[in-house]
Amino acid sequence: MINHAFVTSNIARLDVLDFFTKALNQSSELYRDSTTLMLSKGIYDRPPMISYPQRVEYIQKHSYINGVIGKKINAVELTEVFFNIERNYFSILLCLGLLQVVKDKEIKGFIKNGKEISEKQIKFFNELLIKEDFLGTVPVSMEVTDSTTSPFSEKLIVALFHFLNSIDITLIGHALSLSMRMDLATHYSKFIGEILIYAEDGFNIMVNRKWLEQPPQAPNRKELEKF
Missing domain, CATH: 1.20.1260.10 (Ferritin, core subunit, four-helix bundle)
Known part of the structure; x- marks a missing residue:
């Protein structure tokens, strides 16, 4: 997905652009399908959890x-x-x-x-x-x-x-x-x-x-x- 996005964003020739746009869409669909499958089988590794923020905070110090x-x-x-x-x-x-x-x-x-x-x-x-x-x-x-x-x-x-x-x-x-x-x-x-x-x-x-x-x-x- 990342590589296809890089390539797609640097193309001006329309037939090549259509090809990589399709490839990017297919990669996105494959990612969704594989993620859904892992979630359904309980084998998706989740990042560490943090508390949901209660309010907006701004950086106070450099x-x-x-x-x-x-x-x-x-x-x-x-x-x-x-x-x-x-x-x-x-x-x-x-x-x-x-x-x-x-x-x-x-x-x-x-x-x-x-x-x-x-x-x-x-x-x-x-x-x-x-x-x-x-x-x-x-x-x-x-x-x-x-x-x-x-x-x-x-x-x-x-x-x-x-x-x-x-x-x-x-x-x-x-x-x-x-x-x-x-x-x-x-x-x-x-x-x-x-x-x-x-x-x-x-x-x-x-x-x-x-x-x-x-x-x-x-x-x-x-x-x-x-x-």
Whole structure:
């Protein structure tokens, strides 16, 4: 939904715009259907609850934005923290499953590094919730089978991680933009930096193995001037 929305908002060609508008609508319907199914089976993970506000309150001090862990966290920040934990749990499950089926040592090491990054983020965010007097969160009904047969090619697996890294950077950047606490913003920025470094490893694997198609390039005007 997020990627389709980004693409749709940058299109002027009408037939392509119609295609991505339809894709966005289908994604929204699929999200609704899957959420409804999880709710009906009692397996939807809900964010931590806070008391419903009794009145409108306004920020009284400039120091609000300089909050640190152990101080007040607002509803928007709490939501972003929760869903960052959720996404990283899914990431760990994906890594666990793929580590069982991937044979290439370089790619296996790449996946292990990704798993460690997700574990680090989960640890930080759960510790933050506990310090804010919320319980840490562990998603339900998740498991990895004992299969050792890969359903995907190694090229597809590395490409998947390449795109997931870009999505993760986008989502953490979104959380960063909504955070009013400097401590959270600092950690979000640090996580983005770590993912960028990790993404470079995957990029190098794809380039070295000639797995990455080059997107259309703008003309090199300086080179053209030489002719």
